[in-house]
Amino acid sequence: IYKYIYVLGFFLFLMVLSLVFNDNFHEAAFYFFPNLVIAGLVYISVYMEIYAGLLTVYAVFYVYGALTPLNPALFGFIGTVSYAVSYILWRKIPHDNILTEILITFVTSWIYYLILFFMVFYYFGIGLSYWNFLFSYSLPVSITTSIFSPLIFFYFKKIGYRDFLSLKKNKSAVYING
Numbered sequence: 001i002y003k004y005i006y007v008l009g010f011f012l013f014l015m016v017l018s019l020v021f022n023d024n025f026h027e028a029a030f031y032f033f034p035n036l037v038i039a040g041l042v043y044i045s046v047y048m049e050i051y052a053g054l055l056t057v058y059a060v061f062y063v064y065g066a067l068t069p070l071n072p073a074l075f076g077f078i079g080t081v082s083y084a085v086s087y088i089l090w091r092k093i094p095h096d097n098i099l100t101e102i103l104i105t106f107v108t109s110w111i112y113y114l115i116l117f118f119m120v121f122y123y124f125g126i127g128l129s130y131w132n133f134l135f136s137y138s139l140p141v142s143i144t145t146s147i148f149s150p151l152i153f154f155y156f157k158k159i160g161y162r163d164f165l166s167l168k169k170n171k172s173a174v175y176i177n178g
Contacts, residue, residue, distance in 0.1 A: 017036060018035050033141070037061070038145050039153070041061075053087060064079070070124075078112055085107070117133050
């Protein structure tokens with residue numbers, strides 16, 4: 001059980017780190033610090049089964065959203081949609097390597113920010129410039145998130161996170177006493 005607490009603490013650390021650096025270290029309106037929580041989301045979508053993953057991601061992104069000025073449920077919803085996309089992509093691609101991690105993380109991050117933009121723009125009616133959001137925030141953050149994702153994957157593998165989750169390609173069942 002200590003590994004679950006350790007992983008939860010690591011997710012909280014990633015959340016705070018991403019928010020602090022995005023709020024304090026950017027060039028004018030150009031954001032480039034990676035959203036490390038999305039890289040963590042992509043990692044757990046590899047090894048966690050769909051229902052437990054959706055609940056975990058919803059809880060993590062709800063807390064993440066609580067640290068922002070927007071509705072936490074919005075972030076929980078966007079996180080679960082992004083998790084579902086990442087989960088499907090990992091099941092469609094037959095091999096795991098660093099390039100696959102980078103590609104899937106980029107697509108997941110891009111979808112996350114696209115949904116976030118449309119929810120904020122259309123649902124909440126907050127006027128944002130699409131091109132400004134695209135080129136100064138979502139594209140640079142998605143690129144840096146995908147580049148830094150192998151480090152997050154390495155860290156999760158180092159603490160043995162996948163050892164106590166159902167493995168993605170292991171579809172065999174274990175029966176005890178017939």
